Amino acid sequence: MLFSGLKVWTSRSLWIHRLHEGINGGGKARYSSCSPKVCIVGGGPAGFYTAQHLIKARPDVTVDIYERLPVPFGLVRFGVAPDHPEVKNVINTFTQTARHKRCSFYGNVNVGKDLSVTELQEAYHAVVLSYGAEGNRRMGVPGEDLSGVYSAKDFVGWYNGLPSCRELGPDLSCETAVILGQGNVALDVARVLLSPIDLLKKTDITQPALEVLEESRVRRVLIVGRRGPTQIAGTVKEVREMVNLPNTRPDMLASDFEGVKEALKDLPRPRKRLTELMLKTAMETPGEKEHERREKASRVWGLRFYRSPVEILADPERSSRMAGIRLAVNNLEGSGEEARAVLTGEMEDVSCGLIISSIGYKSLSIDPSVPFDSHRAIVPNNMGRIQEAPGLYCSGWLKTGPTGVIATTLNNSFDTVRSMLEDMDSGTLNTSAAKPGSQSINALLENRGVKPVTFSEWEKIDSEEVRRGAAIGKPREKLLTVEEMLQVAGK
Known part of the structure; x- marks a missing residue:
């Protein structure tokens, strides 16, 4: 968040x-x-x-x-x-x-x-x-303007009712989505993409977004970062929510966690707790109940470390649309928050139908x-x-x-x-x-x-949104256009 x-x-x-x-x-x-x-x-x-x-x-x-x-x-x-x-x-x-x-x-x-x-x-x-x-920070890589690539700011604005993002219309007909960035916004987006629709129906997410998510075919979300597990920008609360998300199971690479256990002793307490949670999720054999839960899960999420985007790959049949992403594999120089990602020269391609860039505003x-x-x-x-x-x-x-x-x-x-x-x-x-x-x-x-629009006029909008939400069992249903907001405010 x-x-x-x-x-x-x-x-x-x-x-x-x-x-x-x-x-x-x-x-x-x-x-x-x-x-x-x-x-x-x-x-x-x-x-x-x-x-x-x-x-x-x-x-x-x-x-x-x-x-x-x-x-x-x-x-x-x-x-x-x-x-x-x-x-x-x-x-x-x-x-x-x-x-x-x-x-x-x-x-x-x-x-x-x-x-x-x-x-x-x-x-x-x-x-x-x-x-x-x-504004959005751009990735600065070839292909980032292809169809199917969105900024997290716009995607979040779309499901939260920001008027300028109302027409975003993201295509969620693919199986795999890649999110670039590992902050709380990236984790929020992953959670919204994979959450059971019945949970989202009880929130103030917009009705048009809810309808698109209900038809979503996204079943796998990879959350990619250029540095390692001890530099992830998300917090323990958000990572734990991913771990416990119903009908999902984690998919981590053991190689991403080499040497991380030995580094735990030198980490500050909040960072240590977060790293321990990721280590446990990635490396430990789950108990019987958790194993059974994961076996039944139909959706998958995974953190991918030491990887930077170098190119968005176009669909050979539809050149205006993306079909995957090329990632550079990195090594780290230095440690802790000051660690820098350095290219190794190795590349890997990931097929996906949706890319969300969460690298900053x-x-x-x-x-x-x-x-x-x-x-x-x-x-x-x-x-x-x-x-x-x-x-x-x-x-x-x-x-x-x-x-x-x-x-x-x-x-x-x-x-x-x-x-x-x-x-x-x-x-x-x-x-x-x-x-x-x-x-x-x-x-x-x-x-x-x-x-x-004065604050008392905003309160008219607020009351109308709450009224509309109550009618469909939600805390509120947001007005999605400036024109409708002004109309309800009496302008």
Whole structure:
């Protein structure tokens, strides 16, 4: 899954409390006579955590959140696996923030298209960019644009109801699927491909995706990584879910685990637990009950290590469609997290009818006025302060790259807010002059024919989705187009 876990550091909670009480470095916080107005671009976890921290830290600040889609919550809504509903509980916290009297949400506003960042800077004392990572990292190999090759971001967006992925229509008529990457997203995709349909029917997976998966002929999923078992990016929870997935059995290569048992003693505890689980699954003879379960399984999954994609192979009869993948076999140089995959010159071909690339997301530039490092796909920043752009800040994946879990995002947003508050307090960020905030922005949007969706209007969408879901025994049935979302919102 994209996000998991929630942990607030005590020292940081204390820091917020001290600011809330008006204490900063042993003295009273120097609030300006003018209430600071801050806008946040992006209504996902980073945006909401940034708003939450700001509202708690300063009783005079007002925060407006602008989101491209009519609906809030970003990757919590569109990235978390449908069978992990507990991870979405953080939406309750975000809802409290959005309902706060000093916070406003404006969905259906595309910054960079409907508004420029410069216009936001003119209306607010500070602008925080938290719009995440909407782009795909490309594999950079021949054939990756062939039919049958999908990015994990798009595939996850398809089954989670992201409007831009509604027409994806993946072809699941093949027996073998290959997933490139071994992070939690890759494991989520493998699990969704192989899960019994009756389990998925109880989740908020979209009905069109459910219908395609019900007809799926995929029976074997290989999850491929360029490094070894001690570098896998997935977590023990996700791997254990694969091990215990009903009607499936694991298929591992003993050669992938040579020397791994001897390396266990030097691994940190979480990594050791994960590696032990994979070793047990791959190498140990299962007990009678587990053996019987595996014998009856009609679906297979396997982790494949030390392999990198070098070419997507075209179908000889249909040249626009893929029919397999050529993998380079690697050796590792170094150990632990720093280990590098080095090509051996050996190749192997795998026949398959579906390839899903889960090698990472990347942020995109939305406005030429904002500095952007296209190589690292982030906004250059120092603790959230965007370099050479006073009054501009960033948080979340745009700040760090697509890494970490929900606790990482929380702390990442916290650091950005701390930088902003320090700048307000020192006068580096001038908040002495009044700014119009949403008043002038709403006038601009009205003139441009843009209809923002407020949080109360989102709650109409929410109620309708829950109603539709209840009618078919699901927690919700998501609206799949922006047009229908706006209609239900009353726009």
